[in-house]
Amino acid sequence: MTTTTLSDQEQILIVDDDPSLLRLLGIRLAAAGYQVSSAENAKQALGMLKSLQPQLVISDLRMDGMDGMALFEKIRLSYPNLPVIIMTAHGTIPDAINATKQGVFSFLTKPFESQELLDTVEQAIRLQPHTHLSQHQTGNEQWRESIISRSAIMSALLQQAKQVAKSDFSLLIQSQSGTGKELLAKAIHQASDRCDKPFTAINCAAIPEQLLESELFGHKKGAFTGAEKNHIGLFEATNGGTLFLDEVGDMPMSFQVKLLRALQEKEIRPLGSTDSVKVDVRIISATHQNLQKAIVNQTFREDLYYRLNVVELELPPLADRREDIPLLAQHFLAQSKKQSNHQVKGFSKEAMELLISAPWPGNIRQLQNIVEQSIALSSESMISEAQIRNALRDKTAQLPSFQEARDHFERDYLAKLLNITAGNVSQAAKIAQRNRTEFYKLLNKHHLNAEAFREEKAD
Structure with missing residues (x-):
């Protein structure tokens, strides 16, 4: 086992039974500023996870003993939010599809370019929650x-x-x-x-x-x-x-x-x-x-x-804390699993990118609604970009709060009264069964000017 410490930021665990590849990957990732640890087999990697608390695991698919997919299954049971990248020299399209359907973050076929590796690692860390930051809320x-x-x-x-x-x-x-x-x-x-x-x-x-x-x-x-x-x-x-x-x-x-x-x-x-x-x-x-x-x-x-x-x-809006979106999305996914028997395991890279870039006028409440709607309508193990896009377009996914809906109704009601009465406040207040003082306060609250309705009627 080797460790290269060049950063206090993201910790990556590499698992491969080829010592030369372990060394090469460690050099590439350490040069990019990551903190790198390595394990020569899946069993050793599982023993390191608890103390290491990495933000990403990169594992070879074919290894003696426990292979990469078996390691992934073990990781998912204890660390469901921890992203895993699988490497293989025997990559086929069916392998890749099967791995990503089961929740593997990405699938790299050897030999791969350094930039391809670094881009995939950067995406995995950016789009997925840092597990140790969300799990260990203990003590004070x-x-x-x-x-x-x-x-x-x-x-x-x-x-x-x-x-x-x-x-x-x-x-x-x-x-x-x-x-x-x-x-x-x-x-x-x-x-x-x-x-x-x-x-x-x-x-x-x-x-x-x-x-x-x-x-x-x-x-x-x-x-x-x-x-x-x-x-x-x-x-x-x-x-x-x-x-x-x-x-x-x-x-x-x-x-x-x-x-x-x-x-x-x-x-x-x-x-x-x-x-x-x-x-x-x-x-x-x-x-x-x-x-x-x-x-x-x-x-x-x-x-x-x-x-x-x-x-x-x-309290900042969700748009000002976008790095929390993966954490929140995974949290709502986990919550939904407890409430139903759905088989959704995670989000595709494209789906998570769309969640991170969306405007979120409804903030966390809207994000929860989008995630739950996508889960309810999903027939696959991974939520796709198309599902998120459809949910964002669905107006029912952006229901206003009770107060927002009440304000909207109140303003429309007052405007309708002023339109009917041609801006006559006394008459409008009488129809609404409110005194003039209270009615004027309601008009001020919604920035409605009775004079403007008199002018509109005159035209």
């Missing part, structure tokens, strides 16, 4: 085990998140929809001193205004029609823990002042009660909206903004 890293990433931008964010987790400061997570805001909030809770207490999440945009106060503060029996028994609100139920307010930017203005008071006084008053209840809750909130712009538009209270935004964390 368990708090973030649900966050799958190897990108530098996420590493910096998680370091900052861990640092502020130990405090009781309120946090605001700013990001696009579908980026995993709740996962980050849960990770922060796990890293905090409140980790043994409840973590509770609520989507402020998904609950009607009249129910939001009851959900958060609770109510007494008879407080309103339908209140048939006492109800403990989430503040009280989460006492000692962390309360995650998702899409806080969509919280009704009328309730914002009540939330501000609860945060300032550290107490809540259930609906229908005359008594206040002391609560000890750490608040993490999140939004895809620009709250500073919302303050200017008078749809979000400035005093509440500063109460929630003691520390702000910006």
Whole structure:
């Protein structure tokens, strides 16, 4: 066994029973900046995997004892995300097809050019997740085990998140929809001193205004029609823990002042009660909206903004952390295997390249949908580029979030009212069964100008 250490980056394990070829391949790869280890047979290679944790295995197909495909099968059982390149001097088209169908990353026929080898190695490492980075979340890293990433931008964010987790400061997570805001909030809770207490999440945009106060503060029996028994609100139920307010930017203005008071006084008053209840809750909130712009538009209270935004964390969109796409895609593939009996083993090189280069307006949520749809419709062992391309074109694979769909409906509804009434706000508000002040706030929220509809009607 030999090892050449010229890089702290990618580790490659070469397996071949020909010592001269092992030496030649080691020289070529080390010269390209890789850290190279070698094994003279498959059994020796399997013994090295656990301690070596390579990012790639290159193996000869024909070897004494266990051959390259048998080695690949063993590797796949313990390290399903680890890419394997098979070399052979006896390469045939059926061999190559069979190997790639079973999940081998690539198939090189000897003799091959140095550049062909280096291009294939570079693709394998770039397109596949680094197994050891995603598997060994132990010790003091368990708090973030649900966050799958190897990108530098996420590493910096998680370091900052861990640092502020130990405090009781309120946090605001700013990001696009579908980026995993709740996962980050849960990770922060796990890293905090409140980790043994409840973590509770609520989507402020998904609950009607009249129910939001009851959900958060609770109510007494008879407080309103339908209140048939006492109800403990989430503040009280989460006492000692962390309360995650998702899409806080969509919280009704009328309730914002009540939330501000609860945060300032550290107490809540259930609906229908005359008594206040002391609560000890750490608040993490999140939004895809620009709250500073919302303050200017008078749809979000400035005093509440500063109460929630003691520390702000910006969660990057998937397009800014593309190196995480292979990790995430393999994770969703593994998840689907647990939920069904499908035989899909991986992604073709072309499919993974397409996943990495796609725009991802729906971020991680959209990526998960694309992967799951491709798996469900796949009849082969490897997901192809064509399947990914079809899924990306399929509008059902890019379903908007509930909030996005509601905003779209709300804007269309308001525009239709203004068009019907020729921009008469009083008449439109009456049809919508809203007072003029509230109706104007809705128009401002969606940047609709009633005057423009009067002009259109006049034309």
